[in-house]
Amino acid sequence: MIQYIAFWLFASMVIASATMVILARNPVHSVMWLILAFFNAAGLMLLAGAEFIAMLLVIVYVGAVAVLFLFVVMMLNIDFAELRAGFVRYLPLGALVAIILAVELIVAGAAWSAGKVDLAARAAPAVTDRSNIQQIGELLYTRYIFLFEAAGIVLLVAMIGAIVLTHRQRGGVRTQNISLQNQRRPQDATRLVDPGVGQGMEL
C-alpha cells in the first residue's frame, strides 16, 4: 500500500515540477524546480530497488550539474522579455520537435505492448541477495569494460576540448608563484636596525 502511495507521490511530483521548470518566469526558480524533479526521480529509482543509481542521481545531477546551471543562470542575468519575443518565430520548429517526440513515445509504447524483443543476449545481473553496487560493478568491469572505458575516453576528450577552447593566454596578468612565496624566509624580507636619535634610516 505505502509503495503505491509513494510511487504516485513521486511520479506526480516529477511531472508537476517538470512542468513548473518550463512555466516558471524566473530562470533561477526553473532550476530549483528542476532540482525537485531530480529528487523525485531519485525517489522513483529507490522504489525500483536501485538505491545506488538513486544516490548517484542526487550526487551527480543535484550536487554538480544543477549547481553549474544555477551558477550560469544567476550570473548571466537573462532578459526575459527578449527571450519571449522570439516565441512565435520558433513555434513551428518547437511544435515539430514535440510531434516527433510524441510519435516516438507512441511507437515505443505500441512496440512494447506488441511483444518482446529477444533480450536473452543482454547481460542482466543475476537476482541474488547482494547489493546492487556489487552487481553493477561486476557487470561494468567485466562484460561492459570496453564500453565503460570508451565512455571514459569520450569524457576525457570532451574535458580536454573544453579546456583548450576556454584557455587563453592573456598578457599583463600577474599570477601567484607559490613556490617562490614558500621559499621566502623572514631574513630576506625583514631587517633589524637600530638608528640613532635624529638620524633616520634609509628603506
Added chain:
Amino acid sequence: MTETFISWGMDPNWAWGVATVAGILLIALPLMLAVAMIIYADRKIWAAIALRRGPNVVGPFGLLQSFADGLKVFLQETIIPTGANRGLFLIAPIITFTVALMAWAVIPFNSGAVLADINVGLLYILAISSLGVYGVILSGWASNSKYPFFSAMRASAQMISYEVSIGFILIGVVLFADSFNMNEIVKAQQGHGLGIVNAFGFNLLLFPLAVMFLISSLAETARAPFDLTEAESELVAGYQTEYSSMAFALFWLGEYANVLLMCTLNAVLFWGGWLPPLNVDLIPWFDIPGWVWLFGKILFFFFIFSWVKATVPRYRYDQLMRLGWKIFLPISLLWIFLISGWLMLTRYS
C-alpha cells in the same frame, strides 16, 4: 526500537512508524542541545587560546550563553530586504538547516543503533552534503546584494572543489571496509592493525587519507582557516549579511550541526566510531557503551576544529583552490591506486 513497540501490543506497521518518529526526535533534539553547548565550547576554547575569559556571565560559567543568544535572536524582527527574492530568501536557511539534520539518519551511535541502516549509507551522506551548497548559493543570490553574492560564489566553488577530494578519500575507506554501510565500516575497523587497534587511521596507508579528510572537512564546513565565505574584511558577513532573527539563527545552527557531522564522520570513518581504541581488554573497554566512545571522539575532533580556528590564519582564495585541486586531488587519486594495489596483493590474490 520497533520490536519494543510491537511488544507493547502495537500493530507492526504502526510500531515501525512510531519508532522512526521517536528515533528522529531522539537524534534531532539532543543534536540541537549539543549544537548549543558546542557553540559555547567553541567560544570558550577560542577565548582560552587568546588568553581571554570567553562567555562567563549567563548561568554558571556562562553555560547558558547560547540559550540567551538564541532567545535574543528569536525575539528579533525578521527583516526581508525590499529587493530580495522573498520565497528563495526564506527557503535558503531552511534548506541549510534541514540538510544539516538529514545526514544524521545514517550515523551509527552504537552497534546497530542507527536510524536508517541502508547499504548505501556513505553515498547518502555524500548526496546530502552536496545539497548543503544550495542553502548558501540561494541565500547569496536571493539577498540581491553584492557581498552575499560574492560570498555565495566563493562558497559554492569551495564546497564543490573539496567534495571531489572527499569523494576520492572515502573510496579508500570503502575499499578497505568492503561496504558502503556505515555500521559495516565501523565493524571492519575492529582489530584492524594486527588485531590490536580499532581504527583505520593507524593503518600507514590510510593515515594520510585521514589527515586529508580532516583538512577537507574544515574546508567543506567553511571553518577557519578556510572561512573565506565569511571573510569579514572583504565580504562584511558573507552570504548571511542580509539575514536577521530566526533565519540567521537557522544558518548558525545548521553550520554547527555540519561541523559536528564532519567531526562524527572523522571519528566513524577513520578512528573506529563506537569502538574503543584498542581491541585488547586491558580494562573492560567493551563494557563502556559505544556511544560514550563515539561522543569522546567527536569532542576530540571538535577540539581540533576550535584549536585550528583559534590559531591558524585565513588562507588566500587561490591557495585554497590550489590545495584542493592541485594537492589533495592528485594525492587522493594516487592513494586509490596504492590502496587497491595493496588489497589486490594481500586480500584478493
